[in-house]
Amino acid sequence: MDLQQLRYVVAVAETRSFTRAAERCFVVQSALSHQVARLERELGLRLFARTSRRVELTQAGEAFLPAARESLACAERAVTEAAAATGEVRGRLTVGVIPTVAAVDIPDLFKDVRDRHPRIRIALQTGASDTLTARVAAGDLDAAFLGLPEGVAPRGVQVRELARDRSVAVLPADHPLAGQPLIPLARLAEETFADFPTGSPGRTQSDMAFAAAGLQREVAFEASAVELLLRLVRRGLAVTLLPRMFARPAGPGLVTVPVTDGPRRVEYLVWSDFNPTPALRAFLGVLDRHAPRPAADGGQ
Known part of the structure; x- marks a missing residue:
């Protein structure tokens, strides 16, 4: 057994394909398949169940994979530690x-x-x-x-x-509140919101601020991507709250306004x-x- 064989096994397990594993490892498929088969003969176990269209780990393969990954990680760590001893830092x-x-x-x-x-x-x-x-x-x-x-x-x-920061309201440029120097949280609660998914830390920051003020709001749109939240606001469908350092400048068609007692992070x-x-x-x-x-x- 050698490290290259372990790399091939991990690649096949992760790609579920001998062809894609060979591409990842920059070898021809026949060489990779030969080495995996050679390892299986040495172990006396089948690591993969395969047909011409499908590749899956066997029960033995499932048991073999974590130790194979750990062995590769230890080998890489040995190289990086040796290099560090000479003053060269390397590794992932x-x-x-x-x-x-x-x-x-x-x-x-x-x-x-x-x-x-x-x-x-x-x-x-x-x-x-x-x-x-x-x-x-x-x-x-x-x-x-x-x-x-x-x-x-x-x-x-x-x-x-x-760093510490507090959120600002992000509004469409033509929103009635866009020209205000400061928006009370109670006034902002009257708006329809776009926000991060329920339970996420980004959403919790805002939920905690409104709950502390005894306020309820309507979150009609949930998204994990900030770009999508901003597109919803730009279209006039909602407003949102984002950290001040991140939100300024908000971009074309948007304005940011400070919020009284707004969320902090x-x-x-x-x-x-x-x-x-x-x-x-x-x-x-x-x-x-x-x-x-x-x-x-x-x-x-």
Whole structure:
């Protein structure tokens, strides 16, 4: 058994296709199939049930796969640790971000990491703050940028506060409230809203603010993508609330207006201190050059 065979097994398992696995591994299909079959003979077990149209893991394959992935990860870690001992940082760094991260310019940060450590391979994934936190705690992500309601802190991970902010109303440019210097939350509650899905941290920030004021509102449109929320507002179908740092400038056809007692959030970076990789340690070092000091208050 060798590492290349393990890579082929993982590729076939993830793509459910010998053809696509060979393309991913940059080998001809016959060579990949031969190596997988050779491994199966060595183990005395079939890892895959396959026909000309379908490939699935057998029960033995399901049991084999986690250890195969772990072996590959350990091999990669051995290489990165050896390189780090000579002063060279290499390896894979997977970072999660919420769609509305504003405290740090993510592309600028990643470029700085790449310029300083060209052997680090960066991968970016998006998601909701609660999901990203769980994935960092589980070791599926190296780090993540989050936004959570004020008073709700991440758990089970290392935490660095980056910034505090309060939301602003995002309105169509021709909305009657668009010219106001400040909108009371009670007045905004009369409007139809577009917002993030129920239960998501982004939605919770707004729900908490309206509940604290004893107000109810109608959320007619739910979407995970900020771009879709803004398109709904631009069409005059709804208004929305977004963090001030992210929402300004709102874009053509939109205006932002501060809100009295509007939702507040805190942006964090989270990571796990369980066996951090050299790539993660280097990333945290570069972040020090980009992360601002948190303000005491998000302001109006």
